[in-house]
Amino acid sequence: MLLSFNFSNFRSFDTETELSMSAGPTKRHLSHIAEVNDVPILKYSAIYGANAAGKTSLIEAFKGSRNMICGEPIRNYTYRCCRSIPGNNEKPTCFEYFFENKGRFFQFGFESVLSSGEFASEWLYEVFPDVQNDLMNEILIYDIEKKDGTIQPNWAYFDGESEKAYLDRILRDRDPIESDNEDNEDPDRKPYDVLFISKLKERNPDEHPRLKILHEVLRWFSDKLRIDPTTLPVDEDGILRTCRYMSRYDTDISGGEYRFENDVSDTVPTDLVKNLKEGVPMVIGDDSKIVLENGSVNKYTLHIRHGMSDTDFKMNEESGGTRELFRIVNTLFNPKDDDITYIFDGFGLTLHPILVSAIFKDYQEYNIDGTNQLIMATHHTSIMGYDHLRRDEIWFIEKEEGVSRVYSLEDFTERPDAEISKRYLEGRYGALPVFREFDTDADDIE
Numbered sequence: 322m323l324l325s326f327n328f329s330n331f332r333s334f335d336t337e338t339e340l341s342m343s344a345g346p347t348k349r350h351l352s353h354i355a356e357v358n359d360v361p362i363l364k365y366s367a368i369y370g371a372n373a374a375g376k377t378s379l380i381e382a383f384k385g386s387r388n389m390i391c392g393e394p395i396r397n398y399t400y401r402c403c404r405s406i407p408g409n410n411e412k413p414t415c416f417e418y419f420f421e422n423k424g425r426f427f428q429f430g431f432e433s434v435l436s437s438g439e440f441a442s443e444w445l446y447e448v449f450p451d452v453q454n455d456l457m458n459e460i461l462i463y464d465i466e467k468k469d470g471t472i473q474p475n476w477a478y479f480d481g482e483s484e485k486a487y488l489d490r491i492l493r494d495r496d497p498i499e500s501d502n503e504d505n506e507d508p509d510r511k512p513y514d515v516l517f518i519s520k521l522k523e524r525n526p527d528e529h530p531r532l533k534i535l536h537e538v539l540r541w542f543s544d545k546l547r548i549d550p551t552t553l554p555v556d557e558d559g560i561l562r563t564c565r566y567m568s569r570y571d572t573d574i575s576g577g578e579y580r581f582e583n584d585v586s587d588t589v590p591t592d593l594v595k596n597l598k599e600g601v602p603m604v605i606g607d608d609s610k611i612v613l614e615n616g617s618v619n620k621y622t623l624h625i626r627h628g629m630s631d632t633d634f635k636m637n638e639e640s641g642g643t644r645e646l647f648r649i650v651n652t653l654f655n656p657k658d659d660d661i662t663y664i665f666d667g668f669g670l671t672l673h674p675i676l677v678s679a680i681f682k683d684y685q686e687y688n689i690d691g692t693n694q695l696i697m698a699t700h701h702t703s704i705m706g707y708d709h710l711r712r713d714e715i716w717f718i719e720k721e722e723g724v725s726r727v728y729s730l731e732d733f734t735e736r737p738d739a740e741i742s743k744r745y746l747e748g749r750y751g752a753l754p755v756f757r758e759f760d761t762d763a764d765d766i767e
Contacts, residue, residue: 375725
């Protein structure tokens, strides 16, 4: 579970920004808290703000950092620093996660000067929270820093020489950025644009048992942290389960099935085929899945039935709202998922506010004994209030002079019976669009 995410100098955010999932002192909605080793962690967070305020930039910070941790080259983010502030292209961008995985707590982070696409530093700590004394004890697992052009690792947690030699090989096996600089012939001076931890996915975790802790950390990012995660069901059980929920939400959908459409072996990109496993389906687009079967890549299209009608429709013939609802329901109400942190940008964009409220309430009941987390940027004020959320679960984003900032409802003093959504729309908390008057007949609009 995520406890906090900190970052700086990324897109519209300049200085250090934190989104915290640590529970505050309020006693409302105690079922929204999961306690892990006496540490109270929130399950939900809703983020509000005007269009272009920075909500997507916040979600992109999650997405970009996760992708780099999982192996995407840093050079893909060359122009993502906060360019609203002069000189930021020469300053490092920082990301840091504090999270729990299988009862253990970790702090992982890295820095990079995005304009050059180069790695700067990377670190991992195991954290031992002392809740009673409000302390956080840390043990360094490793850190890697580039000093004076040289990559300098510290494998603090690993005391065996064979382990350290193994880690050194992984560090130096990263593909360096091509450069004409003669200094780059020295493996310790090569400018790398991938993170050390990302290279572990290519290694067998059983090669060095003590190193399994690193693989577990990487798997939390690759498997447990899911950003804009909605997808279609891939089997009959998933379709049946999703359709049952859809019938509750007044859609008249009564069933569905995948039907073979054609062999797409000649049209599917080679890189995609490499990721396919025999018999394991992969969802593509809004209405289809592909399956590798006996060497052929076959495409199946999802067809949906309504009520008692014999006529069915391809999923891409349904309305945008129905398609979004179907994917949200399939994703959230999935019994196969546990300890997942879901992060949505624009949750329920095409859905009615009352429907969003119902889905959110249903999911809270579904997850009452679970440890999944739902973090969402949204405009739906139908769930902004004490009926749905705690004070520490409501966040705002506001932009001033091109720079965004995040702040919490906890920063305001409010009565326990306050109508939060009403007061938000009245402007008490900011994070609303501000309109200006102009002359539509003028030649130039400043």
